[in-house]
Amino acid sequence: MANDGAIASVPVLAAERISKTFGEVQVLFSVDMDILPGEVHALVGENGAGKSTFIKILSGFQPPSSGRILLDGEPVTLPANSAAEALGIILIHQEFNLAEHLTVTESLFLGREVARFGVLDRKAMRAETRRVLDMLGSRIDENALISSLAVADKQMVEIAKAISRDARVIFMDEPTAVLSREEAGVLFDQVRKLKAKGTSFVFVSHKLDEVMEISDRVTVLRDGQWIKTAPTSMLDGEAIAQLMVGRELSSLYPTKHEPDVDETIVLSVRGLTTGYVQDANFELRKGEVLGFSGLIGSGRSELMEAIAGLRPRLAGEVLLHGEPLVAGDFREANRRGLAYMTKDRKGMGLLLDEGMTTNLTLQSLGQHVTHGYLDPGSEAKAMARARRRFDIRVRDDRVRVGRMSGGNQQKLLLAKVMETEPQVIIIDEPTRGIDVGTKQQIYHFIAALAREGRSIIVVSSEMPEVIGLCTRVAVMREGHLVGMLEGEEISEQMIMRYAAGLRRKAVG
Amino acid sequence: MSTNSDIEERVPRRRTWRDIDLRAVAPFAALILLLIIGALVNPNFIGLTNLANVATRSAFIAIIAVGATFVISSGDLDLSVGSMVAFVASLMILFMNSGAIADPSLMLVAAMVLAVVIGSACGLLNGLITTLGRIEPFIATLGTMGIYRGLTTWLSQGGAITLQSSELQSLYRPAYFGNVLGVPVPIVVILVVTAIAAFVLYRTRYGRHVVAVGSSREVARYSGIHVDRVRTIAFVIQGLCVAVAVLLYVPRLGSTSATTGILWELQAITAVVVGGTALKGGAGRVWGTICGAFILELVGNIMLLSNFISEYLIGAIQGSIIIIAMLVQRSLTRKS
Numbered sequence: 001m002a003n004d005g006a007i008a009s010v011p012v013l014a015a016e017r018i019s020k021t022f023g024e025v026q027v028l029f030s031v032d033m034d035i036l037p038g039e040v041h042a043l044v045g046e047n048g049a050g051k052s053t054f055i056k057i058l059s060g061f062q063p064p065s066s067g068r069i070l071l072d073g074e075p076v077t078l079p080a081n082s083a084a085e086a087l088g089i090i091l092i093h094q095e096f097n098l099a100e101h102l103t104v105t106e107s108l109f110l111g112r113e114v115a116r117f118g119v120l121d122r123k124a125m126r127a128e129t130r131r132v133l134d135m136l137g138s139r140i141d142e143n144a145l146i147s148s149l150a151v152a153d154k155q156m157v158e159i160a161k162a163i164s165r166d167a168r169v170i171f172m173d174e175p176t177a178v179l180s181r182e183e184a185g186v187l188f189d190q191v192r193k194l195k196a197k198g199t200s201f202v203f204v205s206h207k208l209d210e211v212m213e214i215s216d217r218v219t220v221l222r223d224g225q226w227i228k229t230a231p232t233s234m235l236d237g238e239a240i241a242q243l244m245v246g247r248e249l250s251s252l253y254p255t256k257h258e259p260d261v262d263e264t265i266v267l268s269v270r271g272l273t274t275g276y277v278q279d280a281n282f283e284l285r286k287g288e289v290l291g292f293s294g295l296i297g298s299g300r301s302e303l304m305e306a307i308a309g310l311r312p313r314l315a316g317e318v319l320l321h322g323e324p325l326v327a328g329d330f331r332e333a334n335r336r337g338l339a340y341m342t343k344d345r346k347g348m349g350l351l352l353d354e355g356m357t358t359n360l361t362l363q364s365l366g367q368h369v370t371h372g373y374l375d376p377g378s379e380a381k382a383m384a385r386a387r388r389r390f391d392i393r394v395r396d397d398r399v400r401v402g403r404m405s406g407g408n409q410q411k412l413l414l415a416k417v418m419e420t421e422p423q424v425i426i427i428d429e430p431t432r433g434i435d436v437g438t439k440q441q442i443y444h445f446i447a448a449l450a451r452e453g454r455s456i457i458v459v460s461s462e463m464p465e466v467i468g469l470c471t472r473v474a475v476m477r478e479g480h481l482v483g484m485l486e487g488e489e490i491s492e493q494m495i496m497r498y499a500a501g502l503r504r505k506a507v508g
Numbered sequence: 509m510s511t512n513s514d515i516e517e518r519v520p521r522r523r524t525w526r527d528i529d530l531r532a533v534a535p536f537a538a539l540i541l542l543l544i545i546g547a548l549v550n551p552n553f554i555g556l557t558n559l560a561n562v563a564t565r566s567a568f569i570a571i572i573a574v575g576a577t578f579v580i581s582s583g584d585l586d587l588s589v590g591s592m593v594a595f596v597a598s599l600m601i602l603f604m605n606s607g608a609i610a611d612p613s614l615m616l617v618a619a620m621v622l623a624v625v626i627g628s629a630c631g632l633l634n635g636l637i638t639t640l641g642r643i644e645p646f647i648a649t650l651g652t653m654g655i656y657r658g659l660t661t662w663l664s665q666g667g668a669i670t671l672q673s674s675e676l677q678s679l680y681r682p683a684y685f686g687n688v689l690g691v692p693v694p695i696v697v698i699l700v701v702t703a704i705a706a707f708v709l710y711r712t713r714y715g716r717h718v719v720a721v722g723s724s725r726e727v728a729r730y731s732g733i734h735v736d737r738v739r740t741i742a743f744v745i746q747g748l749c750v751a752v753a754v755l756l757y758v759p760r761l762g763s764t765s766a767t768t769g770i771l772w773e774l775q776a777i778t779a780v781v782v783g784g785t786a787l788k789g790g791a792g793r794v795w796g797t798i799c800g801a802f803i804l805e806l807v808g809n810i811m812l813l814s815n816f817i818s819e820y821l822i823g824a825i826q827g828s829i830i831i832i833a834m835l836v837q838r839s840l841t842r843k844s
Binding site: 310330331334340342347348349350351352353354358361362363365366369372373374416 | 707711712713715716717719720723724726727728729730731732733734790791
């Protein structure tokens with residue numbers, strides 16, 4: 001299967017009939033894939049399709065149960081535990097593998113420090129780090145501590161690390177999930193440059209527009225099966241989405257219902273100021289879906305956490321159903337019907353080592369207490385209800401949450417938050433890192449919640465999402481609420497203008 | 509997405525065997541293995557009298573370790589428990605010696621209440637230093653460990669503090685040496701304390717919060733849990749358990765000294781870890797802890813009854829046990 005138009009060449013890396021079984025569960029069924037020198041090969045599929053497992057096998061992190069891996073046409077057994085990096089095969093994990101207490105330079109050279117006469121040559125390492133970062137067009141300080149970096153910068157460090165190792169094949173698992181548009185653009189420029197030098201990329205993503213933009217070929221997996229490999233130029237986003245889910249995607253977004261103008265105001269935020277967010281004013285009506293857009297780091301999450309009481313506020317007030325909400329008391333906000341769903345489902349949302357039920361009821365345990373003790377029967381009922389309502393699909397209902405797919409985790413997190421029966425729900429990045437099918441479901445859940453008369457704030461970095469779901473969109477920039485768009489105004493261009501500081505208008 | 513029906517069908521059959529959590533079972537398996545080894549070494553070992561003796565002697569560590577299970581499950585550590593035993597016991601005996609209350613029974617009750625109050629207060633102090641003071645529990649309790657020990661040494665002027673009233677002594681004696689329906693009191697206390705602890709940890713809101721805080725402080729915070737309060741209460745529970753252990757300890761010897769309870773914190777932590785509770789927090793296993801405490805005592809007992817290992821090596825063997833337990837725990841985690 002040659003790159004269309006290109007000279008047929010030996011694949012750098014190829015998978016032949018790779019199967020993988022965990023215990024009794026088979027997750028990959030004879031999957032084939034070949035990676036040509038200097039191509040960007042997108043690997044797409046719904047959550048649970050087996051993409052992550054597949055690239056872990058191809059990069060030596062897990063052995064296949066059967067099948068062969070060919071390097072330059074020769075069968076190889078990849079050494080375990082990232083030793084394959086020596087062969088130029090590098091996996092950039094979805095969760096970063098960076099030690100928080102090291103500097104950027106130390107991270108880059110971790111495990112292969114440059115030494116002269118047994119003493120670390122810090123100067124040479126710093127210079128090399130600077131060179132690679134400059135090449136990437138990144139302004140990260142090579143002496144900065146990893147813990148001080150923003151998520152996007154950590155991603156950049158991972159990429160710099162891969163580049164500095166003379167990678168031949170770089171696997172990237174959802175590299176843009178935490179990046180803003182601009183940052184993703186920078187990343188893609190670098191990918192193109194490296195590609196021109198012959199480096200190959202395997203790019204796992206749920207963002208089909210990015211797949212269309214960057215990749216040469218696309219391989220689609222569904223339920224652990226190989227479905228199709230084709231040049232990207234022969235496909236469009238819609239076609240890929242259909243291949244992924246195996247069914248027609250009826251409209252991704254549900255129909256919007258704009259609340260009446262005179263509908264009661266359930267939440268009003270006046271002059272709210274935190275360390276970064278300055279003087280935020282807005283109101284939320286009953287049954288409304290209000291979007292919050294803006295670049296990463298524009299202060300959206302900080303504002304929302306301050307409203308919910310997870311962060312102290314310096315000034316301003318929050319009225320919930322007309323009554324003021326005490327600052328910094330998340331439990332009180334919860335009790336009064338305001339819920340906040342974090343964007344970091346693994347770090348802040350779910351206990352990964354526990355089962356689904358423990359997670360589901362954690363925030364609403366009071367409902368399951370009779371005479372002072374927990375009633376497992378009542379919890380089990382809630383779990384069964386949540387699974388039906390939010391369509392959480394798992395093979396074994398006693399599975400640890402950490403082993404569930406991202407989509408199921410996100411549904412569980414939503415279910416957990418909804419257990420508190422909130423009237424106002426703030427959802428921060430509702431669909432980060434989950435597949436199209438689950439995204440669509442979550443959009444419909446959000447619309448259904450609004451129809452029940454609940455009010456929802458959707459904070460999202462994906463503009464189509466905000467545009468598709470919300471009847472009003474607030475835009476933030478550098479800690480300020482710079483625009484409130486309604487109706488016809490809601491478009492990518494308009495949001496971008498406000499987010500980038502080209503326009504602003506008084507809000508509130 | 510996946511064909512749900514055929515998966516659902518497979519589940520019940522698989523469940524029977526796979527669902528057994530190896531980590532929860534491992535300590536009990538080790539216990540049975542030890543019992544078998546003991547029986548082979550010396551036929552007297554497996555006798556009811558000997559085993560009851562072992563269980564009785566494990567009582568102090570077992571009860572303290574139950575408290576440690578809470579602290580460790582919530583992601584903290586308490587190194588001060590051994591010193592705390594000496595401190596609480598000293599104050600209790602000094603109070604009884606003071607003769608503040610004439611009636612012996614009333615005096616005894618008051619002394620016991622005092623011990624419980626002091627134990628809880630010591631725990632509370634540990635908790636507040638750790639949470640409000642934002643000091644690593646290792647360092648905070650290393651500090652209080654020195655404080656409680658130092659105060660005990662000062663109170664006893666380097667010697668021993670002995671219960672003087674023989675009347676009180678004989679009145680208090682059954683609390684350690686007595687029987688309830690033929691079962692030694694310390695064993696009854698272990699069972700009652702453990703049952704209550706298991707109930708709190710597995711069946712109350714607080715218990716669930718302990719596990720959540722131990723697994724992830726951030727997730728707990730974002731779930732509306734008062735993280736610091738949960739941690740502090742765990743330290744108080746630890747103090748309470750220490751006090752209960754003291755209530756059994758004082759009638760046994762009627763005396764304390766500056767060396768009372770030395771290294772008990774390590775034994776308690778060993779019991780917790782051998783019992784299957786992860787040192788990094790999260791899953792707490794109260795019954796496993798009791799099993800761990802019993803294993804520690806059994807190993808000593810087997811060494812005494814057998815003649816081929818010197819009992820002076822007890823510390824070395826117990827040290828090895830904690831390392832082996834950690835290795836086993838880790839290999840079991842990988843498999844599951």
